[in-house]
Amino acid sequence: MKKITLLIATILAIIILNDNRVYAETSSKPPTLHSESAFLMEANTGEILYEKNGTEPMYPASVTKIATAIFAIETGNLEDIVTISSEASAKNVEGTTVFLDEGEQVTLEKLVQGLLINSGNDAGVAIAEHLSGSMEQFSEDINAYLENVIGTEQTNFKNPHGLFDDKHVTTAEDLAKITLHAMQNDKFMDIFGKKELEWDGKTWDTTIRNHHKLVKEEIPYIGITGGKNGFVSKSGFTLVTTAERDDLHLVAVTLKTSLDSEAYEDTISLLDYGFENFTVSSIEEGTEFTVEGQEYVAPETLSFLHSVEEQPKEIIEEDGLVKIVDGNETITAFQLEKYSDGGELEARNTAVESHETSIFDNIFVYFLIAFILGIFILVNVAIRKRNKRRYARNNRYFL
Structure with a gap:
């Protein structure tokens, strides 16, 4: 029973620590307001x-x-x-x-x-x-x-x-x-x-x-x-x-x-x-990038928000996706256009998609936690019932 409890506690801790919700760190706390x-x-x-x-x-x-x-x-x-x-x-x-x-x-x-x-x-x-x-x-x-x-x-x-x-x-x-x-x-x-x-x-x-x-x-x-x-x-x-x-x-x-x-x-x-x-940084419209021999261009000014304490980096992937990264965390991402094909790709800000994915991931995490807790409760109930039956069997001559 102790081993089972320890195993489940370990799994829960891993899940919680890997919950990827990120809140921007700032140099001051959010204000306390009178407004409702x-x-x-x-x-x-x-x-x-x-x-x-x-x-x-x-x-x-x-x-x-x-x-x-x-x-x-x-x-x-x-x-x-x-x-x-x-x-x-x-x-x-x-x-x-x-x-x-x-x-x-x-x-x-x-x-x-x-x-x-x-x-x-x-x-x-x-x-x-x-x-x-x-x-x-x-x-x-x-x-x-x-x-x-x-x-x-x-x-x-x-x-x-x-x-x-x-x-x-x-x-x-x-x-x-x-x-x-x-x-x-x-x-x-x-x-x-x-x-x-x-x-x-x-x-x-x-x-x-x-x-x-x-x-x-x-x-x-x-x-x-x-x-x-x-x-x-x-x-x-x-x-x-x-x-x-x-x-x-x-x-x-x-x-x-x-x-x-x-x-x-x-x-x-x-x-x-x-x-x-907070501050806003931008990749200006027309900025050119080359990845693996393929040229890309920013189809419009691509702006992204970050904490004044952050120094985000740009990572360009092979498909022309620009990821704005702070440490190990992706702040937002933008799709560049291929320079050579007349702009067949449309620029799209994937920040919303990332946010929606994050929300989905969190819901999945919470469901998984609830599922594991449910199993834990069922196992615990089953063990208690088994112990009661053993006790009753071992002590039936003394009743």
């Missing part, structure tokens, strides 16, 4: 640097407008003239507005500017009506767009502005995905990063100013490229922020704090953590 949910992503690579309850459904408040803005930019015509309805006029919309007046004519682009910069809820209603005809249809249209185009998994938006609805929910991870997608659009980023804009409206001539304190530099921070804030009582304070330094582009999402100052404190902590501990 948070997410930090690197935009070039899509790598997740930090998350806290990242997949928990949350009320987003006005950071909803990031989704409305990119939806309008990508599916609408920004030069369209929108006539403001009674429902979209400022007098009939709650919260912050850009004082749109019934019958006023405004370009779709101006409405997106008023939506993102001044957080105009009336602009959101006008955009929804123009794109979809009604708020109800807009909800269906934007949710389909977010799921099918961007790949959100737990987002359900009931309106374009984020005013409270108990069914209007998303997650920090989905918001990071939405923002990452929007960042690829120059028009969006131009508006998303504006500190202020002259507004010449029918009833309101003013300078509208971004409400995000890092964007308007009320709180100084080097590298901020854009942001949107939000608040309703049931969502608490919410923030989405983008920043870049050198080749590192970060998306930080914080959801639900009780104080405005805590949301900014958390955001700065996330950005500091990202900039201080």
Whole structure:
């Protein structure tokens, strides 16, 4: 019995020690946050640097407008003239507005500017009506767009502005995905990063100013490229922020704090953590390699994230696969194109495949552990029963 126990314990130890999950070593610990949910992503690579309850459904408040803005930019015509309805006029919309007046004519682009910069809820209603005809249809249209185009998994938006609805929910991870997608659009980023804009409206001539304190530099921070804030009582304070330094582009999402100052404190902590501990290296487009007489070329700039403490190496295999290796660990891999065949091979980042394989391997490991434990329990039960029978047989004359 002791030999069996020792054998099983040895097998379990070997399996656990060979579990190949790897976590990036950094020079500082991940931050401790006030926010109930948070997410930090690197935009070039899509790598997740930090998350806290990242997949928990949350009320987003006005950071909803990031989704409305990119939806309008990508599916609408920004030069369209929108006539403001009674429902979209400022007098009939709650919260912050850009004082749109019934019958006023405004370009779709101006409405997106008023939506993102001044957080105009009336602009959101006008955009929804123009794109979809009604708020109800807009909800269906934007949710389909977010799921099918961007790949959100737990987002359900009931309106374009984020005013409270108990069914209007998303997650920090989905918001990071939405923002990452929007960042690829120059028009969006131009508006998303504006500190202020002259507004010449029918009833309101003013300078509208971004409400995000890092964007308007009320709180100084080097590298901020854009942001949107939000608040309703049931969502608490919410923030989405983008920043870049050198080749590192970060998306930080914080959801639900009780104080405005805590949301900014958390955001700065996330950005500091990202900039201080990670960096992006690249193989430039057109870089040539020769392996065993075969020439290969990088078809595009191939970027990969790693800890600032790592010095990863490039290993080129015979089939043109570039492995980025830190010690014995492969960080990511890219497929080069054969230089001589006109690029028949398509470049593909195999990091996702490696991650999926890693997940599968881990599931297999856990199944194997459970299987071995099951055998151990069955053997133990059988031995106990056998010993009881022997005891009963040896002592039957004394009963």
